[in-house]
Amino acid sequence: MSKFKVVHYINQFFGQVGGEEMAHIPAEKREGPVGPGLAFTKNFGDDAEIVATIVCGDSWFNENLELATETVLDMVKEESPDLFIAGPAFNAGRYGVACGTICDAVQTELGIPVLTGMYVENPGADMFRTKVLIVSTADSAAGMRRAVPAMAKLALKLVKGERIGASVEEGYIPDGVRRNFFDKKRGSTRALEMLLKKIAGEPFETEYPMPTFDRVPPMPAITDMTKATIAIVTSGGIVPKGNPDRIESSSASKYGSYNIEGVDDLTSETYETAHGGHDPVYANEDADRVIPVDVLRQYEKEGKIGKLHDWFYSTVGNGTAVASSKKYAAEIAEKLISYDVDAVVLTST
Amino acid sequence: MKLEVGYIDIKGIRFGDYNAVEDGILIVNPEPLLEPVLEDPLIKSAHFEIATPGESIRITPVKDVIEPRVKVEGGGGVFPGMVSKVDTVGSGKTHVLRGMAVVTAGPIVGFQEGIIDMTGIGADYTPFSKLHNLVLVMEPVEDFKQHEYEAAARLAGLRTAAAIGELARELVPDETVVYETPTIAETFKEEWKDLPRVGYVMMLQSQGLLHDTYVYGVDAKRTLSTLISATEVMDGAIVSGNCVSACDKNTTYHHQNNPVIHDLLAVHGKKINFVGTIITNENVYLDDKIRSSDWTSKMARYLSLDAAIITQEGFGNPDTDLIMNCTKLEKQGIKTVIITDEYAGQDGKSQSLADADELANAVVTGGNANEVVVLPPLDRVIGTLDYVDTVAGGHAGSLRPDGSIEAELQIITGSTNEMGFNRMSAR
Numbered sequence: 001m002s003k004f005k006v007v008h009y010i011n012q013f014f015g016q017v018g019g020e021e022m023a024h025i026p027a028e029k030r031e032g033p034v035g036p037g038l039a040f041t042k043n044f045g046d047d048a049e050i051v052a053t054i055v056c057g058d059s060w061f062n063e064n065l066e067l068a069t070e071t072v073l074d075m076v077k078e079e080s081p082d083l084f085i086a087g088p089a090f091n092a093g094r095y096g097v098a099c100g101t102i103c104d105a106v107q108t109e110l111g112i113p114v115l116t117g118m119y120v121e122n123p124g125a126d127m128f129r130t131k132v133l134i135v136s137t138a139d140s141a142a143g144m145r146r147a148v149p150a151m152a153k154l155a156l157k158l159v160k161g162e163r164i165g166a167s168v169e170e171g172y173i174p175d176g177v178r179r180n181f182f183d184k185k186r187g188s189t190r191a192l193e194m195l196l197k198k199i200a201g202e203p204f205e206t207e208y209p210m211p212t213f214d215r216v217p218p219m220p221a222i223t224d225m226t227k228a229t230i231a232i233v234t235s236g237g238i239v240p241k242g243n244p245d246r247i248e249s250s251s252a253s254k255y256g257s258y259n260i261e262g263v264d265d266l267t268s269e270t271y272e273t274a275h276g277g278h279d280p281v282y283a284n285e286d287a288d289r290v291i292p293v294d295v296l297r298q299y300e301k302e303g304k305i306g307k308l309h310d311w312f313y314s315t316v317g318n319g320t321a322v323a324s325s326k327k328y329a330a331e332i333a334e335k336l337i338s339y340d341v342d343a344v345v346l347t348s349t
Numbered sequence: 350m351k352l353e354v355g356y357i358d359i360k361g362i363r364f365g366d367y368n369a370v371e372d373g374i375l376i377v378n379p380e381p382l383l384e385p386v387l388e389d390p391l392i393k394s395a396h397f398e399i400a401t402p403g404e405s406i407r408i409t410p411v412k413d414v415i416e417p418r419v420k421v422e423g424g425g426g427v428f429p430g431m432v433s434k435v436d437t438v439g440s441g442k443t444h445v446l447r448g449m450a451v452v453t454a455g456p457i458v459g460f461q462e463g464i465i466d467m468t469g470i471g472a473d474y475t476p477f478s479k480l481h482n483l484v485l486v487m488e489p490v491e492d493f494k495q496h497e498y499e500a501a502a503r504l505a506g507l508r509t510a511a512a513i514g515e516l517a518r519e520l521v522p523d524e525t526v527v528y529e530t531p532t533i534a535e536t537f538k539e540e541w542k543d544l545p546r547v548g549y550v551m552m553l554q555s556q557g558l559l560h561d562t563y564v565y566g567v568d569a570k571r572t573l574s575t576l577i578s579a580t581e582v583m584d585g586a587i588v589s590g591n592c593v594s595a596c597d598k599n600t601t602y603h604h605q606n607n608p609v610i611h612d613l614l615a616v617h618g619k620k621i622n623f624v625g626t627i628i629t630n631e632n633v634y635l636d637d638k639i640r641s642s643d644w645t646s647k648m649a650r651y652l653s654l655d656a657a658i659i660t661q662e663g664f665g666n667p668d669t670d671l672i673m674n675c676t677k678l679e680k681q682g683i684k685t686v687i688i689t690d691e692y693a694g695q696d697g698k699s700q701s702l703a704d705a706d707e708l709a710n711a712v713v714t715g716g717n718a719n720e721v722v723v724l725p726p727l728d729r730v731i732g733t734l735d736y737v738d739t740v741a742g743g744h745a746g747s748l749r750p751d752g753s754i755e756a757e758l759q760i761i762t763g764s765t766n767e768m769g770f771n772r773m774s775a776r
Contacts, residue, residue, distance in 0.1 A: 187769025250741035279558035321694030
């Protein structure tokens with residue numbers, strides 16, 4: 001089997017051109033491995049080889065971001081590599097940003113796996129951790145001996161298309177993707193050890209850093225309900241009998257839009273719930289209990305509201321990812337706006 | 350309270366014409382065990398099957414997993430208020446058939462029951478693949494109310510486990526461990542005064558509509574937060590009546606073998622002063638959530654805790670209770686670690702919990718329940734594959750023509766347990 005072809009990006013210092021005084025040099029391509037590339041070659045063994053190394057001044061890259069990205073991208077393209085690696089940049093800020101920028105561009109433009117490495121506090125880490133995989137390294141080149149084997153191992157997994165383990169197993173900076181793995185100890189023991197550290201005032205590492213919530217301010221109140229069009233949106237899983245869209249009972253992959261023109265009442269013959277998070281008996285007996293079509297229709301007839309919107313939108317909230325819910329909500333909101341809906345009754349179960 | 354637990358190791362189960370445990374083998378004569386089960390008018394049929402670790406067997410839909418135990422000395426009997434009459438348990442001597450379980454299977458609602466694979470990748474995710482399982486497969490009569498049938502199936506499982514446990518009454522245990530919990534006065538003794546006062550806050554699923562837990566026979570959603578001894582829990586004072594997603598449901602087996610309780614007791618008097626266990630519910634109404642978490646924090650303060658571990662059951666709605674319990678303790682200066690699991694989407698990129706707070710800065714996770722797994726086809730199915738596509742974690746087409754199953758980890762019983770029963774985690 002032939003070896004995977006790798007292109008490596010390094011800065012002027014690791015390219016042995018010079019220090020800060022040579023940071024202005026434009027990108028140049030050299031054949032084969034250079035500097036840290038030699039150590040990578042050793043670690044790749046028979047699996048992969050560095051066919052070309054791009055050496056570039058940190059100042060030149062950062063001061064000419066667009067031109068530099070384009071130039072380096074072209075140099076990579078010429079080699080048609082299977083894998084692109086950059087750095088490691090340790091705590092060198094401009095080098096880190098260059099590594100992140102070019103890895104992101106190569107990944108997007110060429111669709112090949114990319115990998116870089118840097119110190120967790122490198123500004124490039126914060127900028128690119130959710131876009132490209134970054135192996136966590138020491139803050140100086142003294143950490144090269146540990147960084148290269150870790151990067152080489154992960155790079156080979158990427159190029160072979162193998163499953164990537166969790167950040168703690170593979171040694172990359174958390175990239176915002178939650179991945180399962182089997183720890184050495186059971187959860188209760190990990191909790192006790194974490195608690196003992198917390199009590200003693202020692203540093204401890206949470207397994208799940210808390211996210212920050214976005215808060216949406218409510219719309220101003222409707223002044224005249226008698227002219228308002230009211231729609232129903234639910235995460236309670238109410239669907240026409242038989243669940244025509246086959247919305248899942250948990251972790252829903254879709255939502256449904258259902259027409260209720262002329263429907264005055266939801267009955268056990270016509271509607272049911274797809275929701276798997278509760279005893280469905282009462283929802284199935286009378287789906288109005290989850291989405292109040294009967295009452296809103298009555299209000300419409302009495303003139304208390306202008307109109308009940310002709311469609312209702314329904315998904316299952318049970319175990320459904322927030323990202324999925326956001327996506328459905330954005331699509332539903334566009335539909336509601338296009339129909340000039342004034343207000344929505346949102347129900348959940 | 351002081352409880353001596355004698356463990357009798359079970360190395361196999363086989364059918365026979367009498368019921369007994371002989372040389373570590375459970376011999377099962379089905380007829381006398383099934384008789385009381387079939388007396389229930391809601392249960393149409395019932396039979397036993399045996400599943401051994403490593404066998405090519407898939408058990409589904411799984412309702413509950415129960416460890417057979419028997420009270421040999423001391424007050425009360427196992428599962429007080431459910432199987433035995435209400436009487437305080439947790440003292441004296443209890444015998445345990447270790448290494449086996451009674452598993453109840455068959456459809457309840459067809460939504461929330463799980464899968465136990467005895468071999469293959471699925472077996473890695475569930476602790477119950479390592480047990481010799483006596484599976485009680487039941488079918489309901491036609492035209493039943495799900496919550497009534499749930500109660501019937503729950504009782505059938507507990508009664509069967511108690512009957513099997515009874516076989517261990519006269520046996521000599523392979524190992525005996527003494528567990529002792531202190532009175533409040535004892536926790537202040539001189540010897541322990543430099544140890545941190547640690548409590549355990551155990552959240553019980555009580556959302557209702559088939560999401561229920563029972564304490565001494567009382568439905569937990571009708572309770573206020575209260576104290577319970579760790580040894581009472583070992584005697585089956587808390588049982589599962591849950592049909593929440595299989596992955597993070599605390600089965601009765603989890604309660605009987607609560608890993609937090611065991612880990613805290615193991616270092617009690619050495620690294621910590623394990624003061625007590627608070628149980629609190631997870632009701633759906635906001636007033637209930639506020640009241641229960643207020644009560645929990647009042648009790649934690651009354652016990653003068655320095656720190657606590659908080660465990661959850663279920664996800665979504667109870668995430669609110671979890672964060673309330675955590676923040677209310679933290680605001681009183683009681684340091685917390687919470688154990689939960691995650692619903693970060695199949696791609697792992699979504700927010701993991703439905704609620705969050707920066708005070709919850711010490712989290713242990715049982716893993717992302719949305720992660721997709723492909724379970725290989727297995728030779729034998731105990732129960733039925735009819736519900737695989739509709740069970741939480743499944744989707745239309747989960748069950749493939751070759752018998753393999755592509756589904757989220759949610760579908761596997763006990764896979765992301767929030768008592769910290771497993772080694773699985775996520776980053």
